[in-house]
Amino acid sequence: MEKVRQKPESRCGCKAQIKFKRVPNLSCYKIYVWDTHHNHDIHPPEQVHFLNHEVNPFQAALVERHAEVGIPIRQSYQLFSRVVGGDENVGFRPIDLKNHLSSKRQLRLQHGEGTSLLEFFRDESIKKPNYYYSVQVDSDEEISSIFWADGIMRSDYAAFGDVLCFDTTFRTNHLYRPLGCFVGFNHHRQMCVFGCALLFDETADTFSWMFNTFFECMSGKHPISLMTDQCASIRSAVRNVVPSSVFHGLCSWHISENAKKKLGSYANSKFMEELHFLIEDVDSPAEFEFNWDKMVKKCFHGKDVDQITWLTFIKGYKEQWSSAWVKEYFTAGLKSTQLSECFNSLVRKYVKYGSTLTQFFEGFNSMIRRLRAIEVESNFSAIQFLPKNHFPHSSIMQHAAKVYTPLIFAKIHLEFEVISSYFFQPVLSEDEGSLKTFSVFELLNPEDHTSRVDERIVTVDLREIKLSCTCRMFTNWGFFCRHIFKIMEMFASSGNNPRLRTIPDEFILKRWTRLAKGGFDLYADLPPITAHVPTYEESYQQLCLYVNQIAIRVCMFEEPYQVFVKDLIEARKRAETSIQSLGPVKSKRPLDSLAIGVKAASNKKRGRKRFKALTEKRRYKKRASRKKKLYITNAQLSNVASELEFSSSASSGTKHCFLYWLNYCTHFT
Template sequence: MEVVDENRELNIEGNREYVVDSHVNNDSHVSDSNADGNQEPYIGMEFASQENAHSFYVHYAKCVGFGISIKTSRRSRVSREFIDVKYVCTRYGKKRESSAINPRPCLKVECEAYLHIKRKSDGKWIVHDFIKEHNHELFPAHAHYFPCHRQINKAQKSYIENLQHVGVRTTTIYATMAKQHGGYENIASLEKDIRNHLDKTHRLSLESGDANAMLDCFVAMQEENPRFFYAIDLDEDIRVKNVFWVDAKGREDYQEFGDVISFDTTYITNKYKMPFAPFIGVNNHFQSRLLGCALLADETSNTFIWLMKTWLRAMGGNPPNAIITDQDKAMKVAIREVFPNTRHQFCLWHILKKVPEKLSHVLRKNEDFKTNLNSCIYRSWSKKQFEDKWQEMVEKFQLLENEWIQSLYEERQHWVPVYMKDTFFGGISTTQRSESINSFFDKYEAKMQADFNTWHKQPILKAPSPFEKQMSLIYTNEVFKKFQIEVLGLSGCRLLKENKDSQITTFEILDFQNNEEFVVEWDASKNEISCLCRLFEFNGYLCRHSLMALLTVCVFAIPPQYILRRWSKDVRSKHHKRKIDEDVFSSKERFDRLYEKTIEFIEEGSLSYESYNFACHTLDEALKQCATINQSLKIDKENVGKNNLCDMPLLDPRPSKTKGAPPRRIKSGIEKGNKRHKKEK
């Protein structure tokens, strides 16, 4: 606490400051409470300005563990200045009434806590009313997630930029700030806020020599974290053809969420007319995760084969179970060669968007064509049913000789849902997920917020169902919303028939919403269930028809084999439990380890004059040894680099497609490092 003058006290906490007039009530607890930074508002309390009052209540809310927002405010009709403001808890008010099938979780619980301030004639502000009590739990440790408690002050911005300038990673900066402030909850910002700030202040501007600038960027990123992977494909003139890269986070995410991949090359180009090709996966919050990306010279089979093999090597040689692409013949050839056991699905969106172009003459004459086509695609529950409907459709609309229709039928196993129902696709049937890459990158850091929402915003239960209650505790919020639709759909189902043959019980269930009958089989000896709709096989959670069958046989909990870990709240991977020796490979991890040891060293070394002298002498010797080691390593790198292709100037890619000699590839830094490591041994 710093005394400004005899009548005012200035309290500073983190990046906020507020001024409290201590002469308002000399008998109050203002001064004493300010000493520990946790003063409570009271009616009659005065502030020098509205900003001071707001800062004070924000600070109080953070200490107690809730967020605030402005409920109402009023201006003077004469001066147009604010004269009345009411701040409320973010959980103030009633829950939204929504007719949507899948409404968003609502924070509102009719909490009545608020602070009402008014402006006096002398310009000061006074607390007119204050309600302290909340009708919900408070979480001081999680208060920093609320938007009102998140901002970066000037001092922090300078500190962040200085650390980033010398090569410290964002995660390390965030961890360092947490140690300095006594915990992440005291920083007043999230890691993504720091990253957003750095993104705004540091932009890579590439003009001439784009290829060399890109290579320099890759080398720097790999020096920062050796788990960063890149590969560059060159032609005979040392001109860049294809480029692939993936960061450490993408490689880690693939270990958990690499079962289903979306790959697309159709929506971004650059001045070199090179398609941008991202590999996209889906995490347990149904969020897109970037698992690698590339710039390609063309879209030939050879190029796709190079890319697929490079990506597979970066991911440890483990191919995905399923991959979704557009309907491209060259891509199909590459996937068949590189991923022979991976299920390949064409993007439905890309196929259906061609209908107006390919069948315009049919659409003009037949308004019901789309209805028939949709019935074939989305209302066929067996292969035979699809083939019968398709044959009926092509005859009805005279499409037997249409080449495009014929080609679709020939490749039906790659795009018709009923042919793909035996493969898990995570609910993805289109690469539309990767179409808006700008939106995707904006949301790339949303996982932390999704984890917070999953653990702290329990979904609203809508039915007296044991399945709904069971899975609300297991699934993430986004997956639970999808499963909840199936629970609610139980009310639209009716059991028509039940037959038992040995261990297998067969149910015929009428689904009023789809106006279809579905067959469900239950094997009590194995606790196994399957439905004709194959929703579990495709999306990874049970359908309403299976749930009705389970209720019929008095099974009130979903069997464990039908609860996929990838959709659960607490996904934990063995790949994250690395050995201690492996954890110090990146500069971030080395920095964190040394920082922790240094703090212990300082605390112990400062306890006595003798330990202080010893600590200083030890540090001097250690610094000399570190400098000698680093200088030796620098010389070794320079010698290795003299004959390295990376030291040769690269030519920018050609704007048009290139053909010629077999490509040459720049080895990634990981490959070079491994080779050098073997030599040293």
Template sequence: MYDFYKKYAYVVGFPVKKRNSKKGDDEVVRYMTLTCSHEGGINSNSSGSLKPQPTVKMGCKARIFGSSDTFGNWRINAVNLDHNHETSPSKSRLYRCNRHLSAHVKRQLQVNDLAGIPLHKSYNSVVVEADRYENMTCIEKDCRNYIEQVRCLRLGEGDAVAIQTYFSKVQAQSPGFFFSMDLDDDLRLRNVFWTDNWCRQAYKEFGDVVMFDTTYLTNKYDMPFAPFVGVNHHGQSTLLGCGLASSEDTGTFIWLFRTWLECIHYHAPHGIITDQDRAMQNAIQVVFPNTKHRLCLWHILKKLPEKFGYQVDKGSIFGDIHGLVYDSQSTGEFEDGWRTIIDTYELHDNDWLSGLYENRGHWVPCFFKTTFWASMSTTQRSESMNAFFDGYVHSKTSLKQFVKQYERALRNKVEKEFQVDFKSFSQMVPCATQLEMEQQYQSVYTISKFREVQAEFTGKVYCDIQSTSKDSSKVTYEVRDTIMCEGHRRKKTYTVSYERDECEIICNCHLFEFWGILCRHAITVLALNDVTHIPDKYILRRWRRDVRRAHTRVAVNYNGLVSTLAQMRYDEMSTGFAQLANLVADDERRSRAIIEWIKCQCEELTSTKSSIGIRVLAYWIQS
């Protein structure tokens, strides 16, 4: 009866609703009144409002009243077809009672939302598929409401409870998943940390050096995203855990660091890079007392214009400080050069520079270049990780939406690493020289790391040995390197010591110790001594492509789509129809036969559902 009245209303051009219904003694609905949606009077409570909300209630009396007997036969008892307002068939599609989302549209919206496609673009694609707006059975607001509902269903109601529920579900599916939530005295969510088994296994391979940065705000609560970032065997940023923090004080960082340390079984990294945040530095001293702490050089040097913008000689100051920081080969050379700059530009009273000098052991490269930092020099790696998440979150992303988007972003990151692994497995960069040493690296290093090694082999042509001195079994070489910098040629001399018996070589540029790549100065000396085979200690496992790593065996959970049994059946049928269409699309006879069969099935199912409406129509005509 309802379906029939809706069809009639659609043709006439008015909306309908169920006014009331009543059940009999057997708890089965026996009476029902269907009315025009404009039925009812305006709410008196809103009549005195200065900004009353629009209402559909206009006191319309159009309605039908029906009842059913004990056999389930329905009869129309009363009909009123007169309306006190205009009707318009062309507007019928916009009434709420006539709008609905098909299973196909729902699935398309869900998939697009999981892929990070904005809602308005998803809706436009549905309109294009329908050919025009007149063929649409929904409006953009319906699509938006549906997506909001699905997001809510994914995580439930409330931030803390929803996140804990979601994390517990993931943990049940993946025992390696780790999370911790920090609540305040009122049981409100304050800080949260989580990581999955893939990241925890990746830490075993790439957790020697990490970066930690909290400059990336991701949600409407202004809670900074705090990722622990490493670098993998391809030189790519890789996520080793992340948190969302309510503040940036020492206590918060201590909680976050201790939680992460528990997650990685108390195997602290050898080195950590952060910005100049004092609270962060204090927390590192408490939680990671034996970890080398390095400040981000990029963050420090970018403050120069702000600190010296008033100086007449600011250009010269910038240039001299940059040159001193990057070119100093020893701590003594840096300290002498620093005093010269201070005296030359009369900067003795500059408190900012005085603070930097006192803390020079944490940011000037020559003070820690003998320590391995896996080519990580600034927190720009952390910023690149933030840029990676930019495709999945934005400034209005809620907290509970973010933790779900994290999974999709990580899935994408894992796939990209897998693709680069495949490229290093299936391809090889040709050698640029005839040296067997280069061929040795070519056979074992990933493509990206071999290119870095190859740059040192080709750079050997700019190196000349100036002098040698021998002390027992150790020979010291002075190697002059011609460096091109911004179109200018500079010559710089490096000291390389070589011990033939152990084939041990050390250059005072310390590229290998710092970066893990043998420098051109060392290669020049090795080639001079007819070395054809690099000792294994100069081929790092970290950069090899022929190593099977544990994290590559870990699957990333990806259960973003909420699938009911009906939805799964729909997907199965859709896949089957698509495969069938691909098989017979070129065969006119079979295509026509299948199309006719589909039409027959649709007509049969439609006629079954509308048989009740036909019986109602017959009763109505008879009455």
């Protein structure tokens, strides 16, 4: 039997009251009841603000925005208190904010979570151009899986969809749905989200539906490389849906961690070193087989490794994780699903476990806005600041600094700065013509040419201006290696071939350049002119933007401030008159539900987090003693800063002006 919470009684039948009425034809009121006899103790002045408390529409809208970005109610209340000068001036208590958010959630779910979810997606598709979503409904008309991607995600995939990473680690709420995320790298090599799916389960059929829906959303474009973990269901779906021309790579990090779990004491430092060499540094299948046999003899002391199931399994998929094969494909340097792990960590900052699906999507959108703000900031820095170039006299590096984004140029710079320690030697062959071949190497001992390390063969076609290196860095990363730069610098300094004084255009991947997304739109920040009638929230946000900009400006000057306040008061009076002439206005949108609910997932026994080996737990346990993070993160503060543009030390004039326009926005949106 559910326990009933006992609520203290606050009603005591007190008869104290005052009543008054307006006197006709006179500008005054007449008191006709006056009873000051109370049957209870009188509250002192410092407690009066607890008696009458109400959250006004502006405060309600603002706390809803705070909740969307993950700011707790207590911190929201503290922000309000700081703005108005103390708790006694706020006009409500923290419990009132909690009750408001709870009522808001109940109102959204009054027609069922399935209908609320479809309403959310319908609104998103109206507000955002090229918004795409697909809902999988079962025979009982319950939503089982959902996929969505907005227009920017789709355009990002068109520009950066050559490398795709997929993972399903994150769990959303009490329905225990796995969140499938498609992520990749943008031109700054930052995380870029292409699309997401809330899945019913993790079966091959569900993953097949998701991959088919994703590629349909992206107009049938497939990546060059797809990175996933070792989940059997994902591998099966990839085989059934993704073309064989797409390289399917397995996460190298998971392979290393699984080795520690599966091999026990055999997975010592010696074994992990050998395994890492097989993952990162072998260049050919023959070299892989040689070093695999070497590892078995060195670490297993002649034991029949065919009896070790995991070793047999992982060797069977060697083409999907060893550098001997991975280097043949463009992966942008991505060797694991750690990009997805970072994405899941970021989601947890914006979405609380146990939230409703509509709350999840609101928090998710806040996270996406933050990621895009980071990209915009990187674009600004790329224009505002010149990258550090230690070789200003090199025409190759001058060209690279102008073309590539700063982070990619920094990686190219690291390759170029070591070429002084490398040597080259022509490889003679008959009837070469315009085709030249060089051996490029580093010497451990400059006086001993037999002490060569990192020796590679660079081939140059001087007629067609084609360059290649056996290290395959350009194939795998998308920019030249130190070996090619060594030969290019030799030709550039000799002046024999001026076409090699800069990086040839056909070897510049647009996805790493400053113009990877085709430049930028000067008018992208202006709101579109449409016939769409704005909602209350949209009108409020637009009015806040306009008034906030002028308020920040005029508060710096006394006379403009007085003029602005006077005009604002007059504008309020005119708006009040206009509102009263309209009378009561009510508007409701029709609901066109296609689903009666959201289907509960069946795999509830699975843990909320990815299983971690004992070694990984020990590694992360050391971080427990670190300083606790602040209640409000930088991402959350950036959203608050867009609402509150002044600090606690701002002048009284600034605060008064701020309160004026807040009141104005509250009444006329």
